[in-house]
Amino acid sequence: MFMKSGELILHVNLQGSSSAPVLVLLHSLGTNLHLWDPLISTLAKNYRVLRLDMRGHGLSEVGPTPFLIEDLSKDVLDVVNYFGIDVFSVAGVSIGGLIAQHLADSVPDRLLSMVLIDTYLAPASPSIWSTMANDIFNRGLEHRIQDIFSRWVTPKFRDTPSGRGMKQMLCRTSAEGYARCAEALSQLKLEQPKNKKVPVLVLVGENDLVATPAAAQELAIARGGKLVILRNAAHIPILEKSDEILEEMVNFLAKNIVHIVV
Numbered sequence: 001m002f003m004k005s006g007e008l009i010l011h012v013n014l015q016g017s018s019s020a021p022v023l024v025l026l027h028s029l030g031t032n033l034h035l036w037d038p039l040i041s042t043l044a045k046n047y048r049v050l051r052l053d054m055r056g057h058g059l060s061e062v063g064p065t066p067f068l069i070e071d072l073s074k075d076v077l078d079v080v081n082y083f084g085i086d087v088f089s090v091a092g093v094s095i096g097g098l099i100a101q102h103l104a105d106s107v108p109d110r111l112l113s114m115v116l117i118d119t120y121l122a123p124a125s126p127s128i129w130s131t132m133a134n135d136i137f138n139r140g141l142e143h144r145i146q147d148i149f150s151r152w153v154t155p156k157f158r159d160t161p162s163g164r165g166m167k168q169m170l171c172r173t174s175a176e177g178y179a180r181c182a183e184a185l186s187q188l189k190l191e192q193p194k195n196k197k198v199p200v201l202v203l204v205g206e207n208d209l210v211a212t213p214a215a216a217q218e219l220a221i222a223r224g225g226k227l228v229i230l231r232n233a234a235h236i237p238i239l240e241k242s243d244e245i246l247e248e249m250v251n252f253l254a255k256n257i258v259h260i261v262v
Helices: 033-046 069-082 095-106 126-139 142-152 161-171 175-186 213-223 242-256
Strands: 002-005 008-015 022-026 048-052 088-093 111-117 200-205 226-230
Touching: 002 069, 008 033, 008 069, 022 033, 022 069, 022 095, 033 048, 033 161, 033 242, 048 069, 069 095, 069 175, 088 095, 088 242, 095 111, 095 175, 111 213, 111 242, 126 142, 126 175, 142 161, 200 213, 200 242, 213 226, 226 242
Parallel strands: 022 048, 022 088, 088 111, 111 200, 200 226
Antiparallel strands: 002 008, 008 048
């Protein structure tokens, strides 16, 4: 379905019983809500699972002006408010994890728990994201596809059907949407969490060169969360390690929110 956040139209998917606890899933830069597809059938048995395409990704509009992580966080709140959702858990990958953290700091009383996957407190080199944004605005995204995708998954996974499908998500992401998000990342400042009241699980691929295991450890310590390292995984492991991630998420969520079996 489609709904309005400010002046933007966002693409949203909601599955599961209306009486179940809500779990919001946030995808990574260059993908869309279908990144979570392998986990949905299991998660939707026990949760009301809400997914949305981030601005400029999937079927969501990008808008005419620059935006910040705060704006992407507001989009999520607009969506949950639209459905009358008061409290929820959230899981986010990469930039999705940064959006989740902003929610934890800005509306902690509304978050039951948080899963952060291959993300960090803030990018280590904001200037890299600024340079990337300018390059993509000027030259498009196509010439960067192979380099970006090579960081997402391990070499053996790239030519599998799921790997090639992930690459198609990237190929079909609008250059403007990708560049605007890169701009937002370049503006993000490293800050210590305002509180540690939201239970946190941090997952990271051992071969992640973007949000490294060291950055994940720093994040877990700062957020007071548990760290799990995924072996033989890179920056976007949702499809490559779907079974392991699902098991970790299900166990964590079951311990930290009231579980209603549908």
